[in-house]
Amino acid sequence: MDDMRNSNDERKKTFLLMNCLNLNGASKDIINYRISCFKAMENMYCIANLEKSPMRGYFIGSQIEGTALIGSESDEDIMFVNEDITVVCETEKGEVDHLGERLNNIHSTQVKSNTPIGVILESEETPGYVQIIVVDAKTYNPLTEYDTNPLSHLCYTDSKGFLLLSTEKLKTRIGIVTDARYRNGPAMTETSTKEFHSSDLVYGLYTKAWPKSADEWLSRKRRYSWPPMNIVKLVDEGCFLVPTGSFYESETIWRLSFVQIEKEMVWTWSVIQYKCFMLLKLIRRNILQPALPDVISSYQLKTIMFWVSEETDPMFWKTNNIKECITRCLDFLLGYVLKENCPHYFDRTNNLFRGKLDKDSKEELICILSRILQNFWTEVFKIPSLREVSENLQEGEIECFDNVLTATMRHPELLKEIMNLYFSVIISFATSAMKPAFQFLRKNDIDMAIKRHYEYRFLIARLSLTDPEHLKLEQLINRLIDISLGSQLNSKACEAENNIEKVELIEEAETLFKRGSILDTASGKLKLATLYFCQRKYRSALNIINEVSSNEGVFQLNGFEPQNPDISLPYVLRILSEQPNLASTLQDHGALELVFLPTEINSAPDPIKFEINRAVLAENECSLDNPLSWAVFDADFYTLLLKFLILHKQNAYQERNETLSKLRQYVKKSNSFYRRISAMNIVGYCLQLVGEVQWAFDVFLGSLVLLKTHNSATWHLALLVWNVYNSSKL
The missing domain is CATH 1.10.1410.40 (Poly(a)-polymerase, middle domain)
Structure with missing residues (x-):
């Protein structure tokens, strides 16, 4: 008993x-x-x-x-692995002078021409840790401090005069310490823009060579066949070399790291x-x-x-x-x-x-x-x-809470963790998927911009994603490219002199916008509405705008200044209960921001053109990641702007004024400083358009007080004064 x-x-x-x-x-x-x-x-x-x-x-x-x-x-x-530095094979210190024959047997694709290569030096005195000697890629002779080579600034000279790759110099070159990034042992810790994460950054090198010291792992007999052979075969992919932060403290000692294989083993x-x-x-x-x-x-x-x-x-x-x-x-x-x-x-x-x-x-x-x-x-x-x-x-005899929904409903901390994780990926999509496309397309050359869109799509295809869910994310990025490409074609149509060419470009742009409109609840549709605005098809444009405006439960995804979306608990539980994949969440609930490149200046609404010009000039003095170097707008704000401009042209004064009031309110609730400046200038433009000249003047002055450089309010004020002067003469 x-x-x-x-x-x-x-x-x-x-x-x-x-x-x-x-x-x-x-x-x-x-x-x-x-x-x-x-x-x-x-x-x-x-x-x-x-x-x-x-x-x-x-x-x-x-x-x-x-x-x-x-x-x-x-x-x-x-x-972060520096793929510019090639590290091949391994040797012992006594073999340094006889590397030529061994290196001749290395497949030529591993070695980049004219760039010195690193060779691993293993020692029984430091198991698990190695040094990396730098040799000439053509002669395979070890390089010394007297040789000129592009890696010398990353090297330390040993007692024999040979160059060894320095862990400290590589970290100094790559990891610049800033207020948001600080040293944490061998890693760098970076405070993320996402409030729930910081990032430990480790910088290292990659080698296709499998170290001699790990040969026993390959050959030992395993009674229970774990790890499986498909994991063991991953040795062909080599391993990593990372700066040491443990027992062997030396500027030239690197730790062998097998994190990729370890990750695959854990997944089994x-x-x-x-x-x-x-x-x-x-x-x-x-x-x-x-x-x-x-x-x-x-x-x-x-x-x-x-x-x-x-x-x-x-x-x-x-x-x-x-x-x-x-x-x-x-x-x-x-x-x-x-x-x-x-x-x-x-x-x-x-x-x-x-x-x-x-x-x-x-x-x-x-x-x-x-x-x-x-x-x-x-x-x-x-x-x-x-x-x-x-x-x-209750003590029981069954396993419960083994799925996301039941577990998160029982444990608030788990709910918060899953919510942050889920929206972290969505923010990652918004920031990572959008920036590179536009970083390729900075110059005001429409034909080049169109060509680069196709090149960008080709580069993404080369990633060869195979997981079905992540493949859907890649497909959504292609829809994002469709939207941007359609914008270029629409802009080109606006300046085309040949009527047949103009019609063909508009039809192709419209097709791309419609394909891209499945991406989210805003950006693709609003670019399509912009095309109709350019064609003076105001009813069609308003139908799209009203569709976007009436869509509830949408969160703004700001790719250029990432922010954690304001998500309610009931909304999160609904997302989890429906168990949608990330792609469907983006399609159904995400409003990607509206980005205007320099090439789109022909098709952009007039107040947006001021911000495009401002971004072009700021580009010469700001980094690509600086918000000033982009003309970017929240989807909600752009929806109101486009609606205001259409209502103004239709002389629908009461509804136009109500929309202008909403635009003014949006300025106050904008979280981003730079977005607020752009929004103020656009509201000032709209006030001037309806005859509120003094009010517009005050708004532009207030904008300049907040930001004195790279502010389109200067041009707005100049034009406003010029128009007032001309009207007084009449």
């Missing part, structure tokens, strides 16, 4: 723990949700940097692996393996870290999970076995502590405990781990995030 009672009690505690972990973000549904979102953001980052920089960004760490805990570790970990875990690892992290954060700061790291725990996964039958990882699963992992950790050696998963000779464990911390750690193993349930439910959730749950 006692055995049965104990068995029932054990089973109830097992499922209570499962549910508590689900409410802390460890259900498979939420894990997949997180992974999918960060994969999407990684793709958006790649698109944002097309033709912009030799740096390629990779999301790494707990967020993209899906192992982030609710309420902690919310930083985005991003590795079962839901119970995920839960075990996330529980290990909770134990570290709440029990080990307070007693022994910085002794046990999340990476060490992940390494232990890799070893246990390799040496354990997959059938062991079952729901009703979670206690045994986690205790096996703790046993592994205890064993490594006793030996004072936690072997790196890819290189056994690299001890992850090196420099971490002294006699006192070892004894304390053994004591704590033994206590947890002896009193597992008591110690686990002392963890605050588990205890607080468990107090509101």
Whole structure:
């Protein structure tokens, strides 16, 4: 009877723990949700940097692996890899003078002509860490301080006069410390424009070479065939080299990093393996870290999970076995502590405990781990995030809260995390997808702009996205290109002298706008309304404007000055309950801003032309990312402006004045300083148009008080004074 009672009690505690972990973000549904979102953001980052920089960004760490805990570790970990620097093969220090024969066997596509290459120097004295010697790409001779080469400013000269790539000089070159970016060990931490994230930025290099020290990982026999062979074959993709921030402190020491393969291995875990690892992290954060700061790291725990996964039958990882699963992992950790050696998963000779464990911390750690193993349930439910959730749950014998909706409705912190994550991706789409297209198209050359739109679409296609959901995001970006391309064709039609050519251009632009209008609830439709405005088809334009204006539940997506949208709790729950993908949310609920390039000046409404000219002049003095160098407007504001201009031409004075009042109100609620300046100038133009000259004069002066340079209010005032002067003469 006692055995049965104990068995029932054990089973109830097992499922209570499962549910508590689900409410802390460890259900498979939420894990997949997180992974999918960060994969999407990684793709958006790649698109944002097309033709912009030799740096390629990779999301790494707990967020993209899906192992982030609710309420902690919310930083985005991003590795920037300088693809301009080629690093090939590995050698030993004694072989430096005989590199030619080995390097001749390297496939020529790995080496960029006339650019020096780096060669990895491994040493048994620094397992897991290497140096990178710089050699001539043609002769394969090691370069010295007396040789002229484009990498010399990134190098350190060793005692023999050879050039070694310097970690510090690379970080200094790439990571400029600003108010929003500060050093955090070997990484840089950047405060994000999104209020719920900061980013840890790690800068490194990539090599297709597989290090000799990790050859044993390739050849060792695995009883349970984990990781699977498709993961093992990823060694052909090589690994990364990142600046060291640990035991070996040297300007020329680089750490071997296998983050891409590690990410793929984590993604093969079962839901119970995920839960075990996330529980290990909770134990570290709440029990080990307070007693022994910085002794046990999340990476060490992940390494232990890799070893246990390799040496354990997959059938062991079952729901009703979670206690045994986690205790096996703790046993592994205890064993490594006793030996004072936690072997790196890819290189056994690299001890992850090196420099971490002294006699006192070892004894304390053994004591704590033994206590947890002896009193597992008591110690686990002392963890605050588990205890607080468990107090509101009934002990049961089924797993609940394993999907996003039920979990978020039960746990407010989880709801906030999922909401932030979801809209983080949407903001990432708005910022990353829009900027590069327009950065390619700065010059006022319509034919070149049209050509570059097609080139941009080709570049995106080369990314070869295969995941269905992320492929839909790519398709939406193509719809965004349709909208911008249609704008160029419409502008070209406005100046075309041949009537046949004009008609053909307008018809093609209209087709592209209609294709693009499925992208969101505003930008494509409003550009189509602009085309009708240019053609004096005011009724057609107003029908579109009224359709956009009546669409409720729409949030503004400002790609050039990203802001977290103001989203209500009921709205978030509705989104989650409907379980739409990211693409459908963008189509149904996102209003992308209206962007006007210099080439669109022929087709833009008159008040917008002032802002286009202002942006063109500002471009010479501002960076591409500066809001002053763009003519950009919130969809809601542009809707009101276009409606006002049409009503004015139709002499619908009462409705026109009501619309003007709404435009004035929009200026006050604009969150962006630069958008407010543009909005003030446009409102001043509208006031002047209806005869409120003095009022317009005051608005333009007020705008200049707020911003003295790169402000179109100067031109508005000049024209206003000129018009008043001419009218007084009459």
